[in-house]
Amino acid sequence: MSKTELISVSLTLNGEHRSIEIAPQERLLDTLRYRLGLTGSKEGCGEGECGACTVYIDGLPANACLVLTVQVRGRALETIESVQVDDLGSMHVSGATQCGACTPGVVMTACWIKRHPELAKTHTLRELMAGNLCRCTGYDGIIEGIAGTDCAS
Amino acid sequence: MLVQEPNSIPLAGATDVLVHWPAHLDAHAKTYLDLSGLDDLRHISWNQEALTLGARTTYWDVIQDEQCHQEFPLLQHAARQVGAVQIQSRGTWAGNIVNASPAADGVPVLMAYDAVVVLQSTAGTEEVPLNEFYMGYKQMRRRTDQLVVAIRLPRRSYAVQVFEKVGARRAQAITKVGLAMTRSSVGWRVVASAVAPTIRRCPSVERLLEQDAPVCSPDDLAEAFATDTQPIDDIRSTSAYRARVLARVAFHALQSQAPGRS
Ligand SMILES: Cc1cc2nc3c(=O)[nH]c(=O)nc-3n(C[C@H](O)[C@H](O)[C@H](O)COP(=O)(O)OP(=O)(O)OC[C@H]3O[C@@H](n4cnc5c(N)ncnc54)[C@H](O)[C@@H]3O)c2cc1C
Ligand code: FES
Ligand code: FES
Numbered sequence: 001m002s003k004t005e006l007i008s009v010s011l012t013l014n015g016e017h018r019s020i021e022i023a024p025q026e027r028l029l030d031t032l033r034y035r036l037g038l039t040g041s042k043e044g045c046g047e048g049e050c051g052a053c054t055v056y057i058d059g060l061p062a063n064a065c066l067v068l069t070v071q072v073r074g075r076a077l078e079t080i081e082s083v084q085v086d087d088l089g090s091m092h093v094s095g096a097t098q099c100g101a102c103t104p105g106v107v108m109t110a111c112w113i114k115r116h117p118e119l120a121k122t123h124t125l126r127e128l129m130a131g132n133l134c135r136c137t138g139y140d141g142i143i144e145g146i147a148g149t150d151c152a153s
Numbered sequence: 154m155l156v157q158e159p160n161s162i163p164l165a166g167a168t169d170v171l172v173h174w175p176a177h178l179d180a181h182a183k184t185y186l187d188l189s190g191l192d193d194l195r196h197i198s199w200n201q202e203a204l205t206l207g208a209r210t211t212y213w214d215v216i217q218d219e220q221c222h223q224e225f226p227l228l229q230h231a232a233r234q235v236g237a238v239q240i241q242s243r244g245t246w247a248g249n250i251v252n253a254s255p256a257a258d259g260v261p262v263l264m265a266y267d268a269v270v271v272l273q274s275t276a277g278t279e280e281v282p283l284n285e286f287y288m289g290y291k292q293m294r295r296r297t298d299q300l301v302v303a304i305r306l307p308r309r310s311y312a313v314q315v316f317e318k319v320g321a322r323r324a325q326a327i328t329k330v331g332l333a334m335t336r337s338s339v340g341w342r343v344v345a346s347a348v349a350p351t352i353r354r355c356p357s358v359e360r361l362l363e364q365d366a367p368v369c370s371p372d373d374l375a376e377a378f379a380t381d382t383q384p385i386d387d388i389r390s391t392s393a394y395r396a397r398v399l400a401r402v403a404f405h406a407l408q409s410q411a412p413g414r415s
Contacts, residue, residue, distance in 0.1 A: 025181055027174060047172045049325065051239055060213060060242040066171040067243065068164070071189040109238065130325055131237025 009073045014082040022069045029053045029064035032079060040080035040104045044133070051132035054105035055079050061112050061131070080104040087111050090148035095141030102134040110146045159298040161186045165209055166243035168236070169252045194302060197221060206304045212241035212259070225306060227262040227316045227333060234258055234318050237325050247301040250283065253291045256328040256347040262316050263304060264344045264352060265333035270295075271303040280305075287351035309337040315406040319398055321389070329390040330398045334406060336362075343403070348382040348395050355381035358403070368407060371400040378403070 006021040013036075022031050029046075032038040032055070044052035046065045053064040056078040091110060097103045109132050113119060119128060125143050134142060161184035164170055175181065188194065188209055195209040197218050204225060206215070212232035215221050222229050235241055235249075235258050249259035250270060260283070268283040272295055281294050283304075288294065295301070313336035320326030331346030341362040343355040357377035361368075368374060375396065384395035 025174075025176075027171065027176075030176070048168060048236065048240060051237070054239055057242075061239050062243050063168075063239045066166075066168050066240075068167060068171070068187065071164070071167065071187055073189070127233070128238055131239040 007070070009069055011072050011074060012076045014078055020069075024068075024070055026069045027065055028055070028067040028069045028072060028077075031069040032064060038079050038081050042101060042104055044101060044105075049133065050102070051105040051109065052102055054108040054132065056108065056112065059112075059115075061109050063131075080108055083107055083111055087114070089114070089145070091142075091145035094145030094148060095137060096145035097141075098136035102132060102136075106132045106134065106142055110142075113146060158184045158186070160184070161297075163188055163251070163300060165245040165248040166211060168240050168244040169248060188300075199308075201308075203308055204306045206246050206306075208247040208301045208303060209245055210247075210304075211243060211245050213238070215246075216241060224308060225262075225266060227265065227314050227335070230316045231258045231262040231318070231333075240325075246304055250286070250304070251293070251295065251301060253287060253293055253351070255290065255349060255351055256331065257352060258318055258328060258331060258346070260352045261331050261333035261344040261346045263306070264354065265314075265316075265335045265342045266306045267339070267342065269305045270301055271305060272296075272299040273302045274299045278302075284354055287353070290350035292351075309339070312336045313341075313407075313410045315410055317402045317406060319402060327389060330384075330395050330402065332399060332402050332406065334403065336411065345378070345382055345399060347390075348378075348384040348399055350383070353381070357381050368404065371397075371404040374403050375400040 007024055008019055008021055010019045020035065022035065029041060029043055032041050041055060041064050042052035043065060044050035048063045048066045051063065054061050055064045057072055058075050088107065091107065096106065109129055113128050125146055129142065164185050164187045191209060194207040196207040197210060197214060198205045199220065212235050215228050216232050232241060235244060246259050246263065249257050264283045270281045270283055270286055272279045272281065286293050313334060315332065315334040317332045318328050319330040320328055328347045330348060333344040335342045341359045343358045344352060345355055346352045355378060357380040358374060361377045378400050379396060384392040386392050
C-alpha cells in the first residue's frame with residue numbers, strides 16, 4: 001500500500017453515523033484530533049499510561065493513543081465532546097481540575113463510573129481512576145468530585 | 154490471511170504493539186493483521202471439563218464474569234492488576250501470552266491453572282500446554298502462520314490459590330516479582346514471573362511442597378527458588394531483592410492459605 005492511500009472506515013461517533021477516510025496505520029487519537037478536529041482528547045504520554053486520551057469504545061473506556069482507527073470500524077465511539085455540562089456533577093467545584101491537561105480523560109472515566117453504579121459493589125473509585133494520571137490535584141479533589149456526582153443517578 | 158502473509162503480526166487489543174508506534178507508514182516494514190472484526194474469538198465458554206477463553210477475550214470480560222470469579226478467582230485477581238481499566242478493556246489474555254514478557258501478569262495465573270494454548274493455521278489445530286510454550290526470552294512454540302484461537306483451563310477444585318504481584322506502587326506498575334500458586338488433586342503449581350527470561354514453573358519448589366517438608370521461614374524456600382529461577386538486575390530491581398522477595402512472598406502466602414505447611 002502506498003503512503004498516501006487512504007481507506008474508508010464507518011463507525012458511530014458520538015451517536016452519529018460517520019464514514020471517514022484515514023491512513024491504515026493511523027492511531028485513533030490522531031484521527032480524532034487532526035482529521036476530525038475533535039481536540040478534546042489530549043495526548044499526554046502516547047503510551048497508555050496517563051489516560052488523557054480516554055474515549056469509550058462500545059461503552060468501555062480505552063486509550064485512543066493505543067488503538068488504530070481501523071480497529072473501531074463498525075463500533076460505537078464516544079469522545080469528551082459528547083459530554084454535557086450537567087454530567088460533571090460537582091467535579092467543577094471540588095478542585096478536580098487545575099491545569100486541565102488530564103481533565104478530559106478524568107471526566108470520561110468519571111462519567112463512565114457514573115453510568116455504571118454497579119461497579120461500586122466491586123471496585124473503589126481510586127482503582128477505577130488509576131488509569132488517569134494528574135500532576136496537579138493530588139487526586140483528592142477528583143475523587144471527591146466523582147463521589148459527589150451521585151453515582152446512583 | 155496468515156497463509157498469504159505468514160510473517161504478519163496479529164493485532165488484538167494493541168496495548169503492547171501500539172506503544173512506540175511510528176506515525177509514518179514507511180517506518181512500518183511489517184504487515185499487521187487486525188483481529189478486531191473477529192467477534193467469534195471473543196467468548197468465555199464452559200463445558201464439563203474446561204473453561205475456554207477466546208483469543209480476543211479481554212481482562213475486563215473476565216473481571217465482569219461471575220462464574221470465572223467463582224471457579225478461577227486468580228484470573229480476576231491478576232486482571233485487576235493489569236494496567237488500569239483503559240488497558241483491561243482492550244488487552245487480551247492471548248496478547249499477554251504471545252507478547253511473552255517475563256513480567257506479564259496474565260500468564261502466571263493461567264500457567265498455575267494448567268492452561269493450554271490452542272493454535273490454529275490452515276495446516277490444522279495444535280495444542281501446547283502454556284507451561285511448555287516458552288523456550289527462551291520471547292521465544293515460543295508458535296509458528297508465524299499460527300494464530301492463538303483459544304486458551305483452555307481444566308476445571309478442578311483448588312485448596313490453595315495465590316497470586317501476588319510486587320510492583321513499585323499499587324496501580325499501573327510493571328511487576329518486579331510475581332508469584333502464582335495453586336494446589337489441586339494434580340498437585341502443586343508454583344509459577345514465578347520477572348525472575349527468569351520467561352515466566353516458568355518452579356519444579357524444585359513444587360517438589361518440596363509435595364514432600365510435605367516443613368517450611369518454617371522464607372529461607373526454607375529460598376534454595377529451591379534459587380534452583381528454579383535466574384533473577385537479574387535491571388532498572389526496576391536487583392537480583393538479590395527479587396530472590397529475597399520471591400521467597401518471602403511465597404512463605405507468607407503459604408502461611409495464610411496453607412497454614413499446616415508452616
Ligand atoms: C499502560 C500499560 C500498562 C500495562 N500494564 C500491564 C500489566 O500490569 N501487566 C501485564 O501483564 N501487562 C501490562 N501491559 C501490557 C499489555 O496490556 C498486555 O500484555 C496485554 O495482555 C496485551 O494484549 P493485547 O490484546 O493488547 O495485545 P496486542 O498488543 O494486540 O498484541 C501483543 C502481542 O501478541 C500478539 N498476538 C495478539 N493476539 C494474538 C493471537 N490471537 N494470536 C497470535 N498472536 C497474537 C501480537 O502480534 C503481539 O505480538 C500494559 C500495557 C500498557 C500500555
Ligand atoms: S496519551 Fe493516551 S494514555 Fe497518555
Ligand atoms: S489538573 Fe493538571 S494534570 Fe490534572
